[in-house]
Ligand SMILES: Cc1cc2nc3c(=O)[nH]c(=O)nc-3n(C[C@H](O)[C@H](O)[C@H](O)COP(=O)(O)OP(=O)(O)OC[C@H]3O[C@@H](n4cnc5c(N)ncnc54)[C@H](O)[C@@H]3O)c2cc1C
């Protein structure tokens with residue numbers, strides 16, 4: 001991989017140049033949080049955020065989009081959500097999230113609605129600094145070696161720019177004068193120091209390796225009932241998770257006419273109607289059973305199959321769930337680390 | 353296709369194939385039979401599937417739903433379904449007349465392991481709408497009769513008017529190469545000439561079986577499985593030779609929407625046919 005340097009003051013001018021090629025999405029402020037949005041005013045781009053409210057998958061598979069236009073003639077493919085995009089400011093854990101989705105949408109049957117959107121989006125990653133909810137180091141997703149076209153490591157006075165693809169290289173060639181090919185020994189030392197400091201900033205973690213067995217052994221543990229009693233079945237955890245992929249499909253007819261659209265929209269296995277079948281039979285009527293499915297999928301099945309969890313440690317479920325059910329509380333409870341602050345808080349809330 | 357998006361190059365597995373309803377009639381009060389032909393003749397005749405697989409049928413503007421293919425690949429050209437009225441899509445299908453156009457995607461799922469079943473005894477146990485997938489495998493066995501040893505059918509319904517494919521199965525009783533036992537829980541007509549009792553009472557009518565070389569195929573309402581499987585295990589049929597189809601909610605049929613997941617198994621890809629041994633290991637049982 002080629003690595004070059006970009007001076008801080010050249011970043012926004014560079015983004016401006018490349019945004020002529022495609023819509024540029026980047027993190028901007030929304031209230032006291034952040035969201036990915038199309039930007040034209042580059043001074044609004046936030047360089048030192050943590051997680052966005054919704055994960056970047058919303059850029060590839062929007063929360064609702066049309067798959068087909070429906071008319072008397074039949075079904076006509078609708079790929080209007082696929083446009084040329086550049087996604088700037090995506091962090092390593094979220095890039096890992098995309099790689100997980102890539103795998104999923106490529107296996108068995110190819111899903112063109114995801115894959116086409118992916119193919120038409122350039123990924124410009126950006127380094128980050130963990131807050132108290134991040135634990136990407138224990139999922140080994142705090143660094144990234146593939147899955148980006150360019151990656152910017154923020155070293156205060158300058159960026160190291162890692163060129164990950166030939167399309168990334170093409171972007172650089174639009175403004176080669178912004179970049180410096182020569183890395184000094186001091187630059188490299190700065191990078192190593194940054195990396196060591198950053199590793200130390202991850203204050204806690206989860207021992208994921210132990211979880212598959214523990215989930216098996218504790219499958220009938222009263223823990224699940226406890227969690228189920230507290231869960232509001234709001235589906236938020238599922239909507240914010242960068243590796244969740246479930247969706248629903250619905251035909252929507254326009255008023256008065258025969259024409260309409262086949263709509264695909266995000267769904268959540270934590271919602272009650274998710275598993276209902278004909279005759280009103282529901283295999284997961286209980287919230288506890290639905291939470292079990294979510295955590296079994298993320299922390300057991302995926303680890304058994306791919307050797308890593310389908311959690312990338314972004315902390316979104318931790319900051320989002322209104323009743324503190326998240327990978328940390330559940331993971332710690334399964335591991336028997338009952339003195340963990342999150343588990344203690346949850347326990348106090350539900351048993352009060 | 354969207355004008356700006358000429359660069360879309362993938363085949364679209366979600367695109368329904370236009371198909372025509374050739375014939376449709378009632379099998380019981382709330383179950384209708386559909387004979388369907390894919391409009392494109394070449395596709396219709398080259399369409400291949402195995403018994404136990406299913407397809408997604410779509411009604412323009414209403415939506416789509418999964419249905420087992422009830423016909424057999426040994427009689428190509430037409431696809432047959434038996435469909436119970438349940439909700440939006442099925443109601444719309446019931447209103448459609450012969451010659452109407454529907455959409456079809458498939459075949460999906462694993463189907464029955466025909467290769468393994470060859471040269472074995474086959475017992476098919478049907479309850480209610482379980483006839484939909486099992487008729488396919490039954491007709492397949494009968495069309496390729498020399499590939500299988502004994503073939504038996506045990507079919508139960510609540511009452512005579514609810515027995516799906518009643519006439520067809522009665523006619524099969526004439527065949528010497530099929531052991532066919534029919535039963536109703538209750539006879540409200542006074543004219544029923546066959547067994548009366550739940551489907552498990554038919555086991556006593558079966559001639560002695562060779563369990564190690566028998567495949568038992570079960571499909572019916574969830575309550576039926578428990579009792580039937582107990583009988584089959586008592587008959588010493590190996591647990592991985594007891595086959596059943598599981599019903600789960602399905603929205604895509606191709607392993608993408610997540611609805612049919614049981615742990616890490618996707619019913620639409622890894623099923624809907626499972627062995628009893630598989631099912632014992634699934635914690636969210638039938
Ligand atoms: C592999 C498989 C094979 C099947 N084969 C047959 C068959 O041969 N004949 C037959 O009559 N039925 C079959 N079904 C069931 C059939 O798919 C449902 O009856 C149908 O989806 C109901 O759709 P609807 O739009 O009419 O009902 P809806 O309006 O969607 O809902 C009616 C009821 O059906 C439930 N439901 C909705 N979607 C599904 C779904 N995808 N799967 C199951 N239940 C659902 C709803 O929760 C509700 O309780 C099969 C299901 C599966 C998974």
Ligand code: SF4
Nearest residue numbers: 241311312314315317
């Ligand atoms: S499970 Fe929670 S922490 Fe893990 S990737 Fe999903 S939202 Fe992020």
Ligand code: SF4
Nearest residue numbers: 231232234235237321
């Ligand atoms: S676990 Fe929390 S976020 Fe998820 S559905 Fe339950 S209450 Fe909502």
Ligand code: FES
Nearest residue numbers: 605608609610620
């Ligand atoms: S039906 Fe969509 S994943 Fe199985």
